[in-house]
Amino acid sequence: MKPLARYASLANYVDLARSLGVDPFGMLRSVGLDPGGISLQDRWIPAEAVVELLEATAAQAQRDDIGLRLAELRRLSHLGPLSLVLREESSMRNALTLLIRHERMYNEALHTSLSEAEGVATVRIEIDLGVPAPDRQSIDLGVGVLYSLMRELSPATWRPLSVSFTHSPPVDQAMATRMFSGLARYDRDFDGVTFHASDLDTRIGASDPQLLEYTRRMLADTSAENAPTVAKRTRQLVEMLLPTGRCSVDQVARSLGVDRRTVHRRLSAEGTTFSAVVGDTRAALAGHLVAGRRYSLTEIASILGFASPSNFSRWFRARFDCTPREWRAARSDGR
Structure with a gap:
């Protein structure tokens, strides 16, 4: 059985596609996805269709940084209830462990691993569809979201050692440079983030205003609607x-x-x-x-x-x- 993903993996896709002059609903239909279902964040869809959609959108927009652009729009609060649980973890290590443990609840094709060696920690991202397929944009999205979440959970001074990609550099590196502060490295043997292992035991800081607002919405008094x-x-x-x-x-x-x-x-x-x-x-x-x-x-x-x-x-x-x-x-x- 092919791996599935939730529509939540395409959060902000419609707005991004439109900003680049691409018809989002036409693109969704082209890969066999129902445009009307994108608002149903918990609905399961083929992960292969998500990967194909991002590649097709990149080709249509003539931009090879679609995955990074989508990742830039993500925030910890986009993980929904999981964001609240992550904030309760005492350290980056515990938060990453929880995030890795729950990845299958959002995307069955996504595989994340954490390793430590000689004072260096590495979080790797892999996409496994069961069949070979171009996945550059999905890898960029996965690594970009991971990096953004780690930044949100870390002190403002946190800085990784590098952000690695197995693919070649994008034609226009401005997006990657802005997002990763010049730490992106290409043509490496893995996709992921490398940082000091000591950062794993850094205590998680205070919650941000977006999460506070999210919590308030969750706690709003119930009404008929x-x-x-x-x-x-x-x-x-x-x-x-x-x-x-x-x-x-x-x-x-x-x-x-x-x-x-x-x-x-x-x-x-x-x-x-x-x-x-x-x-x-x-x-x-x-x-x-x-x-x-x-x-x-x-x-x-x-x-x-x-x-x-x-x-x-x-x-x-x-x-x-x-x-x-x-x-x-x-x-x-x-x-």
Whole structure:
């Protein structure tokens, strides 16, 4: 099964394409994507289509820095609820570990790794579509977003050693020079960011105004027209927290900046409970992850926050009336 990505990976694409004189909706249709779905950030789409879209847009605009331009528009707050959780981590090391752990929740083709050697730390980005395909713009987007997020989580004085790309320099390097402060290096053997390993234990600074505004919107009083907001935000946080082993109503409440009674009260007003949200979120993720073959059932059990594969298997059977293996086999057979 080919890897999927969420429409969230194309945040700001429409505005960027228009600013470059490109028809964004025509481009979306050209790669088989529904223009009407781009506002549904959590909708899964083929990762291959996202990669193809960025390459086609670069060709249409005659710009080989589309990925960097898109990355420049991203902020930590664009990660949604995950941004709040990242801000709670005590160090860059913990934040990067959490970010890497959750990458599969946004883009199954994206693979990020962190390594340390001789006082130097390196975060590498790879795109794996299962088939060879041009991916320069997607790599630029991934590295650019990673660099921007690290800057937002670090003190203002933070400066990496270099930002590396396996491809050749862009025709016009002005964008890369501005974004990476002259630290971009090309024709290297990996794509990613290199920095002092000691930076990993740097404490994360105070949250920025954008995140504060994002939190305020999340905590706005519910009304008839936005009643699903609290349940939706809780569900998103649950999805982010499941693999960490910290998925509790107390943790969700802390990430939202309220107490647990407020979470229970607001969910009750919407006709649901925290336990129901956790169960439904697990079920949705389980159905998707088990149907695919990118992760073993043991890995999926961990992703969903189960203490052991046997616990996951018992829960799955009770929820879906079949075992995970039977579910996977049925999907493979097209049933």
